[in-house]
Amino acid sequence: MQKTLTQWTAVLLVGTGLLLGGCGAAQTTHPDAPKNGQTVTQQDKKADQSKTSQFTLYRAGRGGKLTAGTVKISGNRDQLPLQLMKELVEKKPEGDxxxxxxxxxxxxxxxxxVATVDFSREFRTRRGDxxxxxxxxxxxxxxxxxxxxxxxxxxxxxxxxxxLGGQDLDSPLKRNQSYIAK
Structure with missing residues (x-):
């Protein structure tokens, strides 16, 4: 009787193990997971974050108005405001x-x-309204x-x-299209 009980216990344990092991066979796929056997590397993920896009910059033009220009920038989306400002301020065209x-x-x-832009000390030297x-x-x-x-x-x-130059900057400035040339 002991031998039969031990055999049944073994069969029951093996069967339970197989049954439970089969429950884990169903897999869910993460939404960002590759499809059709492709693999995604960290480099691929970084490339997705650093796609090149075109953006509008405004520079002083004729008649006291701003003129729109475009620039292509690539990089991490979090760094985009900084990249735009560096492009606008530090890579200005000759004579600007x-x-x-x-x-x-x-x-x-x-x-x-609200974007807060921190400039070097030269920012405070601008005079004239x-x-x-x-x-x-x-x-x-x-x-x-x-x-x-x-x-x-x-x-x-x-x-x-x-x-700065007679302009009140105590509160953040909002977009003002009246300075943009039509």
Whole structure:
């Protein structure tokens, strides 16, 4: 009787193991998983994040208005506002006087649809109302082309800029298309 009970116990344990092992056979596929036998590497994932796209930049043009231009930028989407600002400010065309000489973009952060752009100390050297307005709205109108940005706050060397060239900057500036040439 002991031998029969042990045999039945073994059969029951093996059968239960097979039954439970078969339950794990159904697999679910992650939505980002490759299809048709393809493999996705970390490099592929990085390439998806760094697709090249075309963006609009605004620069001072004739008649005290901003003119639109385009630029192609690739890279991580999180770095896009910084890349746009560097393209606008630091890679300006020959003869462009929109931005003070030597001006650098330190960083750009975005929180609650407000971009905060931190510039080098040269940012505070801009004088004259019209030149200042064109510089500020070249920045604001360029950044607000991005859907995640609705307004722009300015800092210089980490300190908030509240007035520049007669322009009140205490509150973030919103897009103003009246400065854009038609």
């Amino acid at each position: 006087t929109t931005f003070p000489k030597g001006l650098k973009v330190n960083k750009v952060t975005v929180k609650d649809k 019209q030149d200042t307005l064109l510089m500020l709205y070249a920045i604001v109108d360029t950044l607000t082309e991005l859907p995640e940005i609705k307004s722009v706050q300015f800092t210089s060397a980490g300190k908030k800029v509240t007035v």
